[in-house]
Amino acid sequence: xxxxxxxxxxxxxxxxxxxxxxxxxxxxxxxxxxxxxxxxxxxxxxxxxxxxxxxxxxxxxxxxxxxxxxxxxxxxxxxxxxxxxxxxxxxxxxxxxxxx
Amino acid sequence: xxxxxxxxxxxxxxxxxxxxxxxxxxxxxxxxxxxxxxxxxxxxxxxxxxxxxxxxxxxxxxxxxxxxxxxxxxxxxxxxxxxxxxxxxxxxxxxxxxxxxxxxxxxxxxxxxxxxxxxxxxxxxxxxxxxxxxxxxxxxxxxxxxxxxxxxxxxxxxxxxxxxxxxxxxxxxxxxxxxxxxxxxxxxxxxxxxxxxxxxxxxxxxxxxxxxxxxxxxxxxxxxxxxxxxxxxxxx
Numbered sequence: 037x038x039x040x041x042x043x044x045x046x047x048x049x050x051x052x053x054x055x056x057x058x059x060x061x062x063x064x065x066x067x068x069x070x071x072x073x074x075x076x077x078x079x080x081x082x083x084x085x086x087x088x089x090x091x092x093x094x095x096x097x098x099x100x101x102x103x104x105x106x107x108x109x110x111x112x113x114x115x116x117x118x119x120x121x122x123x124x125x126x127x128x129x130x131x132x133x134x135x136x
Numbered sequence: 137x138x139x140x141x142x143x144x145x146x147x148x149x150x151x152x153x154x155x156x157x158x159x160x161x162x163x164x165x166x167x168x169x170x171x172x173x174x175x176x177x178x179x180x181x182x183x184x185x186x187x188x189x190x191x192x193x194x195x196x197x198x199x200x201x202x203x204x205x206x207x208x209x210x211x212x213x214x215x216x217x218x219x220x221x222x223x224x225x226x227x228x229x230x231x232x233x234x235x236x237x238x239x240x241x242x243x244x245x246x247x248x249x250x251x252x253x254x255x256x257x258x259x260x261x262x263x264x265x266x267x268x269x270x271x272x273x274x275x276x277x278x279x280x281x282x283x284x285x286x287x288x289x290x291x292x293x294x295x296x297x298x299x300x301x302x303x304x305x306x307x308x309x310x311x312x313x314x315x316x317x318x319x320x321x322x323x324x325x326x327x328x329x330x331x332x333x334x335x336x337x338x339x340x341x342x343x344x345x346x347x348x349x350x351x352x353x354x355x356x357x358x359x360x361x362x363x364x365x366x367x368x369x370x371x372x
Contacts, residue, residue: 055240055285056243056310058245059245107198108194112285112286113240113285
């Protein structure tokens with residue numbers, strides 16, 4: 037029986053293209069007040085980190101994608117991206133995109 | 137015999153007693169059903185009331201759909217039993233896939249707590265069965281995520297099958313097509329953002345919600361089995 041390893045997972049959930057994002061729009065409109073001009077395309081979302089046990093990274097990605105698409109995101113209004121990294125303890129792993 | 141109404145309570149639900157009281161005053165027997173129960177046997181109709189089921193964690197209704205009682209609610213609905221989701225209950229029904237679409241944050245990002253006018257646009261559902269099309273009702277809303285959204289195909293289907301049962305007269309939250317309430321294909325599952333149980337006594341400022349609750353109880357008293365699918369009389 038294959039031994040299982042732990043993988044750390046980052047799931048990012050954001051409103052689908054074409055779905056209004058009043059939160060992102062409000063944040064974007066506030067930025068010029070700080071002199072921060074030129075920011076566009078702001079989308080507000082959520083990030084989830086967790087560990088998952090799997091035999092390899094392909095299985096980890098497949099299972100994490102099920103978690104993302106069936107629970108963490110509502111496909112009617114949201115889309116998600118899943119990033120899988122080797123090693124557990126997702127809370128201390130890297131933060132792609134600088135979020136966290 | 138008076139119809140028996142089950143009012144499903146999740147951790148964080150907060151409108152269950154209002155719903156029970158309103159139903160009892162209309163002559164129904166009404167009881168609470170715990171979300172951990174695996175059966176809804178013995179009830180003629182179910183209400184999923186408002187509140188913040190499971191703290192609205194993740195998304196409103198996202199965790200509640202996994203509560204044990206929801207499998208029983210799904211079977212009850214599949215057998216044609218009347219199920220009405222009010223506010224958070226509507227959100228639970230969409231997350232559970234018993235109704236299409238989703239409820240997103242209100243346009244303008246404001247929590248809305250006010251009384252609005254809604255218009256009955258279909259008399260062909262368990263909540264609007266005896267209510268003439270065009271009837272305007274004053275009913276409170278109380279929500280942050282009440283902005284109904286669905287894809288274009290779903291919207292065309294809802295319109296084509298006359299399944300938009302309630303529309304806002306003056307859209308408060310950005311809902312697509314002014315939708316305040318919809319029903320499923322079988323017309324026995326209805327979700328709406330306004331709170332009819334909060335418009336059930338003159339002391340509350342309106343009794344218009346009783347019109348809808350009475351229709352639900354009448355539907356519950358109807359013979360069991362799939363509801364009759366009939367065309368709505370034009371101009372009814």
